[in-house]
Amino acid sequence: DQQVKQNSPSLSVQEGRISILNCDYTNSMFDYFLWYKKYPAEGPTFLISISSIKDKNEDGRFTVFLNKSAKHLSLHIVPSQPGDSAVYFCAASEGSNFGNEKLTFGTGTRLTIIP
Amino acid sequence: GAVVSQHPSRVICKSGTSVKIECRSLDFQATTMFWYRQFPKQSLMLMATSNEGSKATYEQGVEKDKFLINHASLTLSTLTVTSAHPEDSSFYICSAYEGGTQYFGPGTRLTVL
Numbered sequence: 001d002q003q004v005k006q007n008s009p010s011l012s013v014q015e016g017r018i019s020i021l022n023c024d025y026t027n028s029m030f031d032y033f034l035w036y037k038k039y040p041a042e043g044p045t046f047l048i049s050i051s052s053i054k055d056k057n058e059d060g061r062f063t064v065f066l067n068k069s070a071k072h073l074s075l076h077i078v079p080s081q082p083g084d085s086a087v088y089f090c091a092a093s094e095g096s097n098f099g100n101e102k103l104t105f106g107t108g109t110r111l112t113i114i115p
Numbered sequence: 116g117a118v119v120s121q122h123p124s125r126v127i128c129k130s131g132t133s134v135k136i137e138c139r140s141l142d143f144q145a146t147t148m149f150w151y152r153q154f155p156k157q158s159l160m161l162m163a164t165s166n167e168g169s170k171a172t173y174e175q176g177v178e179k180d181k182f183l184i185n186h187a188s189l190t191l192s193t194l195t196v197t198s199a200h201p202e203d204s205s206f207y208i209c210s211a212y213e214g215g216t217q218y219f220g221p222g223t224r225l226t227v228l
Contacts, residue, residue, distance in 0.1 A: 002158075034216070043208050043219035044159070090157065101188070101218060102149060104212075105159045 003027045004092050006106035014114050019077040022110050023090030026071065030092035034103070035064060035075045038087045047088075048075070077111075085113045117143050117213035121220035129228055130201055136194045136223045138209030144189035145211035150182075153206045153222075164194040165209075199227040 013019045031052035036044035050057040063076045087108045093101040118141040146167045151159040164172040171184035183195040206224040
């Protein structure tokens, strides 16, 4: 039972353009969402998060959008850079103790930025 | 940001032996750490929640007698894979909570021959 789904296993984007990574979830109890970036043989690196009381959070080139009614979130990266090439994981948690609750991860999307 | 380390980064062992993996929070204290496992081309799956000074909480389907977790201090949690078998070969990652975010270690690649 995959509660967090990333339906696109891979995505290729031209350098300088916008990268949009999508994530869907089924558990209505999730109220905190995170995006992580992961290189091979390394642990995930936190990128950006959003709580369910917001619909948008922005940090530099990264913006996360949350549509609670659709149980959908997306990560926008603009402009995309070669160093952004990695696997991106969407994760979700329940409860109000942000970050201290266990995370449920999606299956990941491999982003490749084409120079 | 907070730094979490893991040791070793890579280990190869024979079937039937036990392997200990350490997870340390280097610049903060963590009452709660998490252990994940990732199989190739799959998501990170939570194995257990490690609580300082108390027993770990295991996810459904994870054998607590096989994956022993000890969280003896606020900066160290250990995962021991007992009587390892080839199917235990995987990438094991720990995380710790700091300032509202979970920070992950670099992972440990376990290969059981």
